[in-house]
Amino acid sequence: MRWLIVEDYEALSGEAAELVAREVREKPDAVLGLATGSTPVGMYQELIRQHQAGNLDFSRITTFNLDEYVGLSATHPQSYRVFMHETFFQHVNVQPERIHIPCGDAADLDEECDRYERAIQAAGGIDLQILGIGGNGHIGFNEPGSPVSSRTRVVDLAQRTITDNARFFASIEEVPTKAVTMGIQTILEAKKIVLLACGASKAEAMQRMLEGEITPGVPASLLREHPDVTVIMDRQAAARLSERFLDPKHVL
Numbered sequence: 001m002r003w004l005i006v007e008d009y010e011a012l013s014g015e016a017a018e019l020v021a022r023e024v025r026e027k028p029d030a031v032l033g034l035a036t037g038s039t040p041v042g043m044y045q046e047l048i049r050q051h052q053a054g055n056l057d058f059s060r061i062t063t064f065n066l067d068e069y070v071g072l073s074a075t076h077p078q079s080y081r082v083f084m085h086e087t088f089f090q091h092v093n094v095q096p097e098r099i100h101i102p103c104g105d106a107a108d109l110d111e112e113c114d115r116y117e118r119a120i121q122a123a124g125g126i127d128l129q130i131l132g133i134g135g136n137g138h139i140g141f142n143e144p145g146s147p148v149s150s151r152t153r154v155v156d157l158a159q160r161t162i163t164d165n166a167r168f169f170a171s172i173e174e175v176p177t178k179a180v181t182m183g184i185q186t187i188l189e190a191k192k193i194v195l196l197a198c199g200a201s202k203a204e205a206m207q208r209m210l211e212g213e214i215t216p217g218v219p220a221s222l223l224r225e226h227p228d229v230t231v232i233m234d235r236q237a238a239a240r241l242s243e244r245f246l247d248p249k250h251v252l
């Protein structure tokens with residue numbers, strides 16, 4: 001695992017965008033796994049900037065989003081589908097038929113989950129997966145206790161996640177309690193993974209992810225067994241890590 005501790009959110013966004021841009025330039029038909037949440041927004045803005053400057057072409061890229069709330073229509077303002085279109089897709093040239101986001105309002109959600117897994121396989125698997133991290137160490141919506149072997153499925157959101165995400169809704173009662181998420185195994189099958197963490201609210205999760213036991217109780221810790229993971233965090237998110245992480249020799 002590589003890790004990079006940067007000064008602030010702008011630097012984190014720039015470094016993350018650079019890794020995505022490099023992948024897209026090296027493999028113009030790459031399959032990208034994308035994340036929502038507030039953390040990757042700056043990365044998307046930088047990718048849009050490079051695209052609009054004529055330096056980045058997404059026309060042959062395929063994308064798969066990590067997750068979607070259950071029960072929100074595709075046009076609901078807080079659906080991840082709307083978030084992704086407003087934050088990224090409508091500003092770049094990813095072809096609409098190559099954009100994949102789980103349908104959280106599908107009539108048969110189990111069938112939707114199977115369909116999503118098959119679509120990832122049919123695309124040849126994910127080349128580069130972007131991840132955020134929940135305050136409780138979740139990745140995607142794989143909450144603590146999610147099996148290592150899990151694949152795309154419907155999950156119950158942890159109370160902490162509902163509380164954390166209530167800021168995006170008018171009231172906590174409006175936050176969905178279930179989601180469709182890629183599983184831990186789905187994520188671990190990505191060839192490369194980049195996890196982003198920003199701010200003091202992620203410091204405990206980062207310490208448990210990087211220095212605690214490797215356990216389904218801290219889903220992000222399972223990434224330590226993947227051969228190609230890059231963690232980019234700001235100083236606040238890194239604040240509780242021990243010296244060896246902060247030693248400049250170890251900072252990429």
Ligand SMILES: O=P(O)(O)OC[C@H]1O[C@](O)(CO)[C@@H](O)[C@@H]1O
Pocket residue numbers: 035036037038039040066067131132133134138139140141161
């Ligand atoms: O970046 P934020 O806003 O802290 O949110 C991170 C969250 O977003 C997600 O990526 C949602 O898919 C989760 O992994 C995590 O809950």
